[in-house]
Amino acid sequence: VTTRQHLIALLEKNIEDYISGQDLSTKLEISRTAVWKHMKELEKDGYVIEAVPRKGYKIIDFPTKVSANTLQWGLQTNWLGNHFIHRETVDSTQTMALQLASTGAEHGTVVIADEQTAGRGRMQRNWHSQKEQGIWMSLILKPPLLPNQAPQVTLLAATVLADVINDYLKIRPAIKWPNDILINDKKVAGILTEMQAEQDQIQYVVLGIGLNVNQTEAMFPTEIRELATSLKMESKKELNRTELVQKILKTFEQSYERFVNNGFTDIKEKWESYGYKLGESVVITTPKKQWSTVLEGIESDGALRVMNEDGTRQTLYSAEIKW
Numbered sequence: 406v407t408t409r410q411h412l413i414a415l416l417e418k419n420i421e422d423y424i425s426g427q428d429l430s431t432k433l434e435i436s437r438t439a440v441w442k443h444m445k446e447l448e449k450d451g452y453v454i455e456a457v458p459r460k461g462y463k464i465i466d467f468p469t470k471v472s473a474n475t476l477q478w479g480l481q482t483n484w485l486g487n488h489f490i491h492r493e494t495v496d497s498t499q500t501m502a503l504q505l506a507s508t509g510a511e512h513g514t515v516v517i518a519d520e521q522t523a524g525r526g527r528m529q530r531n532w533h534s535q536k537e538q539g540i541w542m543s544l545i546l547k548p549p550l551l552p553n554q555a556p557q558v559t560l561l562a563a564t565v566l567a568d569v570i571n572d573y574l575k576i577r578p579a580i581k582w583p584n585d586i587l588i589n590d591k592k593v594a595g596i597l598t599e600m601q602a603e604q605d606q607i608q609y610v611v612l613g614i615g616l617n618v619n620q621t622e623a624m625f626p627t628e629i630r631e632l633a634t635s636l637k638m639e640s641k642k643e644l645n646r647t648e649l650v651q652k653i654l655k656t657f658e659q660s661y662e663r664f665v666n667n668g669f670t671d672i673k674e675k676w677e678s679y680g681y682k683l684g685e686s687v688v689i690t691t692p693k694k695q696w697s698t699v700l701e702g703i704e705s706d707g708a709l710r711v712m713n714e715d716g717t718r719q720t721l722y723s724a725e726i727k728w
């Protein structure tokens with residue numbers, strides 16, 4: 406814990422009251438001038454601090470601006486986000502994280518940006534990442550898994566996002582196979598997993614999460630206006646991105662640890678409880694044929710399980726689905 410983090414913790418604990426410069430100086434073991442300098446730094450990060458002679462200091466308002474500091478204060482994780490890299494603008498947090506991972510960035514490193522100029526989706530598609538309106542972040546993970554288990558990390562991330570939205574906004578989202586998060590049939594988040602592996606071991610996974618938070622409809626480009634939504638559009642509430650990132654990381658860390666210790670069963674069950682159109686009939690197209698089938702669930706390797714009209718079961722690793 407740095408002095409700054411300690412200071413913030415003390416101020417937050419005393420939110421109703423002033424805490425004197427002397428008190429802070431004793432508890433932090435720094436001079437009163439140093440306390441004052443720290444306050445000036447906090448103000449630069451967007452904290453509004455009131456200083457009253459003979460009473461002391463008090464936080465009046467918290468930053469809305471996201472920074473590595475604000476993200477770390479109040480973060481309740483053990484290892485995820487211990488190393489935070491925040492940029493106002495990048496081409497893609499995914500590209501940056503892959504670069505960092507290839508040069509040895511540690512497990513749990515989080516790269517996050519206010520804006521991406523070339524956000525990426527799957528298969529060279531692009532991901533629209535409006536400045537300061539969403540969460541655009543990539544997690545560097547080194548899971549003790551075989552390369553063919555990597556899709557499980559994507560499914561895990563989808564359940565985490567769904568849980569956070571469900572708990573925080575009391576809106577139950579759906580997970581559309583393989584990895585879209587939908588609210589009222591519109592896409593609110595996407596997940597992109599990329600990895601580096603040797604034959605029998607994953608070296609690292611870079612898990613990209615794009616979550617639309619405070620966009621209004623007009624902020625989306627016309628091509629995606631019909632299919633995209635944001636948490637604000639669905640909940641009618643402006644949301645604090647820092648708080649949301651912290652909730653996602655906390656929930657992710659807990660879920661990831663359960664997964665590593667106990668395996669995939671719980672996640673599979675949870676995924677299926679959010680699964681979009683499970684039990685319903687859809688039309689599937691593969692390069693060879695097109696047919697109508699019922700979605701049943703997922704397999705532990707992330708494949709989609711369907712039940713055909715003739716009663717046969719089938720697992721699909723990739724398919725074009727008409728929803």
Ligand code: BTX
Pocket residue numbers: 496497498499500521523524525526527528530531532533534540541542543585592593594595596597613614615616617629632633634
């Ligand atoms: P995807 O290929 O499933 O989705 C991409 C498609 O979704 C696009 O072709 C477009 O139709 C639609 N789309 C684009 N932007 C948005 C948006 N903001 N909201 C809803 N729909 C949209 C999903 O790929 C994976 C996206 C991962 C994004 C994260 S952000 C942090 C990290 N960095 C990075 O470059 N990518 C990941």
